[in-house]
Amino acid sequence: xxxxxxxxASPVSSAGAQPVQPSAATLxxxxxxxxxxxxxxxxxxxxxxRRRVANFPGTTVELARGPIRGARRALxxxxxxxxxxLAARSPDEAIVSGALAxxxxxxxxxxxxxxxxxxxxxxxxxxxxxxxxxxxxPCVVALNMIDLASRRGIxxxxxKLAERLGCPVVPVCAINDATIPPLVAAIEAAAGTHPxxxxxxxxxxxxxxxxxxxxxxxxxxxxxDALRVLLDRDGHAEQAYLAAGGERGPLESARAQLATSGVxxxxxxxxxxxxxxxxxxxxxxxxxxxxxxxxxxxxDQVLTHPIGGAAVLVLVLTAVFQTLFTVGDWLMGxxxxxxxxxxxxxxSLLSAGVIQSLVVDGLIGGVGGVLVFLPQIMLLFLFIAxxxxxxxxxxxxxxxxxxxxxxxxxxxxxxxxxxSFACAIPGIMGTRIIGDRRERxxxxxxxxxxxxxxxxxxxxxxIAAFVPAITIWGGWVGVQGLTMLAMYVVGVLVAIPIAxxxxxxxxxxxxxxxxxxxxxxxxxLRAVWQRMYEAGGSFVIRAGTVxxxxxxxVWALAxxxxxxxxxxxxxxxxxxxxxxxxxxxxAVAGAYLRESALGRMGRALEPAIEPIGWDWRIGMAVLAxxxxxxxxxxxxxxxxxxxxxxxxxxxxxxxxxAALASARWHDSGAPLFTLPVALSLMVFFALCAQCTSxxxxxxxxxxxxxxxxxxxxxxxxxxYAAALGVASGARALGW
Amino acid sequence: MNLAGAPLQKAVRVTQxxxxxxxxxxxxxxxxxxxxxxxxxxxxxxxxxxxxxxxxYELSMRARDAELIDVxxx
Numbered sequence: 001x002x003x004x005x006x007x008x009a010s011p012v013s014s015a016g017a018q019p020v021q022p023s024a025a026t027l028x029x030x031x032x033x034x035x036x037x038x039x040x041x042x043x044x045x046x047x048x049x050r051r052r053v054a055n056f057p058g059t060t061v062e063l064a065r066g067p068i069r070g071a072r073r074a075l076x077x078x079x080x081x082x083x084x085x086l087a088a089r090s091p092d093e094a095i096v097s098g099a100l101a102x103x104x105x106x107x108x109x110x111x112x113x114x115x116x117x118x119x120x121x122x123x124x125x126x127x128x129x130x131x132x133x134x135x136x137x138p139c140v141v142a143l144n145m146i147d148l149a150s151r152r153g154i155x156x157x158x159x160k161l162a163e164r165l166g167c168p169v170v171p172v173c174a175i176n177d178a179t180i181p182p183l184v185a186a187i188e189a190a191a192g193t194h195p196x197x198x199x200x201x202x203x204x205x206x207x208x209x210x211x212x213x214x215x216x217x218x219x220x221x222x223x224x225d226a227l228r229v230l231l232d233r234d235g236h237a238e239q240a241y242l243a244a245g246g247e248r249g250p251l252e253s254a255r256a257q258l259a260t261s262g263v264x265x266x267x268x269x270x271x272x273x274x275x276x277x278x279x280x281x282x283x284x285x286x287x288x289x290x291x292x293x294x295x296x297x298x299x300d301q302v303l304t305h306p307i308g309g310a311a312v313l314v315l316v317l318t319a320v321f322q323t324l325f326t327v328g329d330w331l332m333g334x335x336x337x338x339x340x341x342x343x344x345x346x347x348s349l350l351s352a353g354v355i356q357s358l359v360v361d362g363l364i365g366g367v368g369g370v371l372v373f374l375p376q377i378m379l380l381f382l383f384i385a386x387x388x389x390x391x392x393x394x395x396x397x398x399x400x401x402x403x404x405x406x407x408x409x410x411x412x413x414x415x416x417x418x419x420s421f422a423c424a425i426p427g428i429m430g431t432r433i434i435g436d437r438r439e440r441x442x443x444x445x446x447x448x449x450x451x452x453x454x455x456x457x458x459x460x461x462x463i464a465a466f467v468p469a470i471t472i473w474g475g476w477v478g479v480q481g482l483t484m485l486a487m488y489v490v491g492v493l494v495a496i497p498i499a500x501x502x503x504x505x506x507x508x509x510x511x512x513x514x515x516x517x518x519x520x521x522x523x524x525l526r527a528v529w530q531r532m533y534e535a536g537g538s539f540v541i542r543a544g545t546v547x548x549x550x551x552x553x554v555w556a557l558a559x560x561x562x563x564x565x566x567x568x569x570x571x572x573x574x575x576x577x578x579x580x581x582x583x584x585x586x587a588v589a590g591a592y593l594r595e596s597a598l599g600r601m602g603r604a605l606e607p608a609i610e611p612i613g614w615d616w617r618i619g620m621a622v623l624a625x626x627x628x629x630x631x632x633x634x635x636x637x638x639x640x641x642x643x644x645x646x647x648x649x650x651x652x653x654x655x656x657x658a659a660l661a662s663a664r665w666h667d668s669g670a671p672l673f674t675l676p677v678a679l680s681l682m683v684f685f686a687l688c689a690q691c692t693s694x695x696x697x698x699x700x701x702x703x704x705x706x707x708x709x710x711x712x713x714x715x716x717x718x719x720y721a722a723a724l725g726v727a728s729g730a731r732a733l734g735w
Numbered sequence: 736m737n738l739a740g741a742p743l744q745k746a747v748r749v750t751q752x753x754x755x756x757x758x759x760x761x762x763x764x765x766x767x768x769x770x771x772x773x774x775x776x777x778x779x780x781x782x783x784x785x786x787x788x789x790x791x792y793e794l795s796m797r798a799r800d801a802e803l804i805d806v807x808x809x
Contacts, residue, residue, distance in 0.1 A: 084764055084765060085764045087760075087764070089761070120791055120792075121790070121791040121792045122791075123766065123790060123791070124765065124766045124790070124791075124792065127764065127766075152791075154791070264754065266754070266760050267752075267754050267759075267760070267763060270760070270763040270764055270768060271763075271768055271769070274766070274768055300776075300786075304777060304779070304786055305777075306777070306778070306779075306780045307780070309780060310780040313780075394795070397795070398779055398784060398786065398795040399779050399780055399781075401779060401783070401784050401795070401797070402779060402781035402782065402783050402784070403781065411795075513784065513795070513796075513797050513800070514761060514762065514765060514794055514795070514796055514800065515794060515795045516792060516793070516794050516795075517786060517792075517793040517794055517795055518792075
């Protein structure tokens with residue numbers, strides 16, 4: 001397919017945000033390649049770790065960019081998502097083909113394309129190179145992982161390959177800085193050149209159909225796009241063609257022409273390209289007659305072994321989860337304590353009143369409530385980066401795939417969901433390791449159903465106060481422990497039909513689970529730290545601000561209106577009863593909370609929650625826990641006129657337990673908290689979405705506020721129905 | 736025989752890929768085309784998916800996708 005010289009770089013349109021906006025003097029260099037080829041390492045080597053990550057406008061696709069070091073002119077490197085082919089089938093792949101074609105708003109076509117090729121696996125990598133060369137843009141091949149190839153006895157003649165491809169081929173080793181300057185020089189020299197189009201032997205029918213379509217291509221389309229539009233299977237290329245003014249008539253007649261010839265165009269394309277790859281590599285690659293066994297192969301004999309592999313996997317997963325749960329929790333405790341001290345110190349500087357409450361409860365509490373998630377997020381990303389960098393993550397996904405299929409997901413979803421049992425926020429961020437968009441979407445929506453550590457205080461308080469400490473089944477099984485286990489199981493049980501439903505409605509289709517199992521290698525600590533830092537930073541900056549805002553709104557609802565008459569009435573009653581200042585203060589705080597907007601909302605809610613057996617005070621505590629589930633404990637304490645010290649121990653607080661046990665219905669005087677009420681409250685918290693941070697990070701990761709709202713409404717409805725069901729069931733059983 | 740039923744550790748050659756579904760094209764783009772040499776290294780602990788060596792690299796493939804690939808002993 002002959003390819004005309006590329007059109008001059010079109011002036012950048014200013015529509016939308018600007019992911020990359022180099023000045024006229026700055027050249028845009030796109031880094032393209034298969035997944036697992038060391039693309040990120042090469043990016044870091046070229047830019048010296050100066051990465052700026054930004055979402056591509058309106059998508060969840062993250063593009064990293066940074067200036068190339070050591071160049072004589074300004075070069076801006078753009079890291080495109082890893083892909084095996086330009087025949088786009090996922091949003092990631094559509095971004096790659098769109099960026100190369102210069103079809104993305106705010107992004108000019110690249111001045112130079114750097115195609116990274118894994119030397120140990122050249123044939124499959126050249127498949128993508130054949131598609132890149134066709135586009136007629138200046139191209140440089142970076143031949144990476146030469147060291148890995150030579151360990152397998154594979155040798156590649158870079159000079160000969162360059163001659164055949166008609167573009168420079170530079171051997172590099174991304175972890176060896178000395179190999180980088182020649183690549184930078186080649187990039188600079190390549191600007192403005194035009195590589196010859198690859199001579200692929202197309203079946204006649206395919207070539208004819210493309211030729212028929214080509215004259216009708218819109219101006220922005222390269223000749224190579226004819227094939228993409230013709231064989232388009234998922235609509236991305238066709239959409240772009242029609243949007244750019246291409247006509248449906250010629251496209252349909254070209255497709256009909258191909259269909260009558262009886263040639264399966266897509267399969268023929270793949271065969272023709274691989275035939276070209278084989279020709280390019282004939283005499284260029286030398287490999288030993290007998291495949292060399294590497295230490296990576298030997299490791300796999302153990303690590304994916306049916307018994308040994310499963311044992312190691314259990315060990316690794318236990319270590320990850322235990323660290324998140326214990327070390328993460330311990331660090332969170334320290335942060336909470338630190339913010340508590342800060343709040344106390346600042347609080348003592350301000351006189352009591354709205355400013356003090358805003359600063360202490362609203363701002364310091366709110367910022368603390370955001371930053372408290374940082375340790376767990378960074379710990380999870382430490383593990384994810386280590387496991388992914390060394391190649392074990394793919395093995396873990398391989399081994400867990402069968403289990404996750406019961407949820408309609410793949411093995412990749414396992415680690416994010418497992419870590420959601422510690423906290424859904426790192427879990428949802430961890431879904432970035434899932435390549436398939438639909439699967440990632442389902443996993444994000446399921447994550448809040450995994451019972452996180454913030455639910456534990458609610459469970460422990462209710463169990464300790466209302467579930468009898470007896471044993472059943474011959475004294476082996478404690479009822480309290482069994483109740484706790486049931487709370488963890490209920491989330492998973494509800495997640496199964498939800499996953500099923502999502503896979504059949506909003507997340508239909510999806511790619512087959514074909515996952516490369518890369519060779520094992522040593523993780524690079526600097527790259528690991530970078531992943532942790534970026535995850536923490538993106539949480540604080542992108543999600544933290546919104547979380548803080550929502551939490552401030554809830555603070556205001558619980559603070560206002562503040563009628564001095566309320567306080568005066570309580571003080572008068574307290575003076576008459578002879579209460580000391582401390583008791584009076586607690587009673588005043590309780591009265592204000594009951595009179596607040598939130599208290600009124602709780603009362604308005606009472607008709608809806610009465611069937612479960614909840615009064616307005618429980619309803620209000622549930623409302624107040626919207627920023628975070630564990631807040632319900634402190635709110636219950638305040639409603640029942642307890643001091644902050646008395647509820648500080650949370651679930652272990654004896655005064656709180658006693659206050660709950662003695663609480664009465666305001667009309668009948670019957671006990672408020674019974675076993676059915678306690679169980680229903682636990683089930684409600686197991687299934688509800690009372691967590692601002694989870695909902696905000698969900699919105700950020702899915703680049704849409706629609707799904708957090710759907711998730712909140714849906715989960716609240718499920719939690720309400722389950723609470724009602726459990727309470728009625730328990731009452732029917734006479735508990 | 737298809738790849739899902741191929742003996743472990745034995746080299747086999749692809750004779751045909753059933754491409755009526757989208758998985759088929761993705762398999763082909765990854766290098767599973769007529770004449771390619773494959774080897775099922777092992778099965779995951781729960782029997783599925785398969786760890787398959789394809790030329791110079793390895794990938795994980797579900798039995799359902801492996802059934803789309805007809806092979807003969809190489």
